[in-house]
Amino acid sequence: MTTATAPRLTAKGAATRARIVAAAADLVLARGVGGTSLDDVRAGTLTSKSQLFHYFPGGKTELVMAIAAYQFERVLQAQRPYLESLDTWAAWDGWRDALLAHYGSQPHWGCPVGTLVSELTGTDPVAAAQVAGHLDSWCGHLRDGLRRMRDSGLLRPDADPDRLALAVFASVQGGLLLTQATRSIEPLSAALDAALTALHAAAPVTTRS
Amino acid sequence: MTTATAPRLTAKGAATRARIVAAAADLVLARGVGGTSLDDVRAGTLTSKSQLFHYFPGGKTELVMAIAAYQFERVLQAQRPYLESLDTWAAWDGWRDALLAHYGSQPHWGCPVGTLVSELTGTDPVAAAQVAGHLDSWCGHLRDGLRRMRDSGLLRPDADPDRLALAVFASVQGGLLLTQATRSIEPLSAALDAALTALHAAAPVTTRS
Numbered sequence: 001m002t003t004a005t006a007p008r009l010t011a012k013g014a015a016t017r018a019r020i021v022a023a024a025a026d027l028v029l030a031r032g033v034g035g036t037s038l039d040d041v042r043a044g045t046l047t048s049k050s051q052l053f054h055y056f057p058g059g060k061t062e063l064v065m066a067i068a069a070y071q072f073e074r075v076l077q078a079q080r081p082y083l084e085s086l087d088t089w090a091a092w093d094g095w096r097d098a099l100l101a102h103y104g105s106q107p108h109w110g111c112p113v114g115t116l117v118s119e120l121t122g123t124d125p126v127a128a129a130q131v132a133g134h135l136d137s138w139c140g141h142l143r144d145g146l147r148r149m150r151d152s153g154l155l156r157p158d159a160d161p162d163r164l165a166l167a168v169f170a171s172v173q174g175g176l177l178l179t180q181a182t183r184s185i186e187p188l189s190a191a192l193d194a195a196l197t198a199l200h201a202a203a204p205v206t207t208r209s
Numbered sequence: 210m211t212t213a214t215a216p217r218l219t220a221k222g223a224a225t226r227a228r229i230v231a232a233a234a235d236l237v238l239a240r241g242v243g244g245t246s247l248d249d250v251r252a253g254t255l256t257s258k259s260q261l262f263h264y265f266p267g268g269k270t271e272l273v274m275a276i277a278a279y280q281f282e283r284v285l286q287a288q289r290p291y292l293e294s295l296d297t298w299a300a301w302d303g304w305r306d307a308l309l310a311h312y313g314s315q316p317h318w319g320c321p322v323g324t325l326v327s328e329l330t331g332t333d334p335v336a337a338a339q340v341a342g343h344l345d346s347w348c349g350h351l352r353d354g355l356r357r358m359r360d361s362g363l364l365r366p367d368a369d370p371d372r373l374a375l376a377v378f379a380s381v382q383g384g385l386l387l388t389q390a391t392r393s394i395e396p397l398s399a400a401l402d403a404a405l406t407a408l409h410a411a412a413p414v415t416t417r418s
Contacts, residue, residue, distance in 0.1 A: 032242075110330075117390045171379055171383055175376075178378065181344050181345075
């Protein structure tokens with residue numbers, strides 16, 4: 001566990017810290033955690049060694065966790081307002097379109113949260129656990145929506161919302177990984193369409209749309 | 210581009226090189242490319258600096274590419290004989306079961322090929338392109354099977370085998386990423402089931418099983 005915690009910051013200090021996190025997030029997105037040293041972060045953010053230690057007394061783990069939280073909030077924001085109300089088929093369609101619009105407008109660097117998992121698992125278990133928690137929260141929104149749809153009869157009583165949510169979320173993560181490999185949004189689009197097809201297959205026959 | 214190429218090796222030399230690749234592959238799987246230095250590889254494989262240069266004159270890029278090829282062959286092997294004959298629904302079921310059996314018996318470290326994409330994209334474009342090629346070959350087997358199923362009438366004439374293959378492959382990659390985050394095979398299992406549901410939805414109504 002990291003024992004150091006971020007100091008109380010003035011408004012100006014908080015803004016400086018946020019600026020460092022945002023710039024470091026771009027570096028990590030482009031070069032990976034392993035390919036980004038604290039020296040790279042200092043050079044890329046025009047920050048001194050003592051400044052960096054002041055804002056991140058826990059060192060690289062603390063910085064990486066701040067980056068993960070920052071990226072997680074960004075990807076959630078891109079999925080709003082749909083993400084918190086996936087109770088209708090129209091909301092799922094809106095959510096899919098929002099994801100495609102968001103990632104289609106980014107350089108194709110995959111999911112800025114998901115890509116951290118494989119890098120951190122072996123090298124930084126504390127940060128890896130935090131990232132896994134973000135992914136579970138994200139998937140939890142899908143799960144909650146599907147549970148409500150089952151309760152409201154939009155999914156069959158024998159549908160398994162938790163398992164369906166995992167499957168849809170896997171499609172998002174895998175689709176994003178393949179956007180990175182192919183430099184095209186097409187894999188995410190294909191993956192989301194198939195995932196929604198699988199969801200519709202769990203609807204009662206009479207309400208399928 | 211790397212200009213150095215591997216030297217012609219004796220049978221004993223080839224065996225030594227293969228031993229280094231296999232051991233280095235385990236290190237990279239556990240710690241990531243960025244977290245594994247050539248010094249780590251030397252220590253982990255009991256190899257001298259000059260030996261490592263002898264077998265991998267192109268340095269880390271060449272070693273990483275050899276690791277990617279080695280892992281790619283392993284994951285293909287785990288999917289045989291189904292992978293090359295995904296022409297029937299039974300073959301798809303067999304393929305799913307083979308994937309689950311293979312990854313269910315591994316420590317949950319995600320896909321040893323897919324995880325390389327995000328790490329290499331920003332730091333080693335040559336190796337990243339090779340990994341993207343492996344992923345495309347893998348997906349190509351799914352694509353070929355689905356094309357034959359459309360031709361034989363097991364999929365509807367208006368089904369899009371290429372897009373469906375991308376979606377199924379995204380489910381595999383995303384499912385594996387989530388096995389790493391959750392330390393459970395469940396996400397891969399859920400993702401594969403939903404992907405097969407989406408495939409079945411592209412079958413003519415009379416032949417759906």
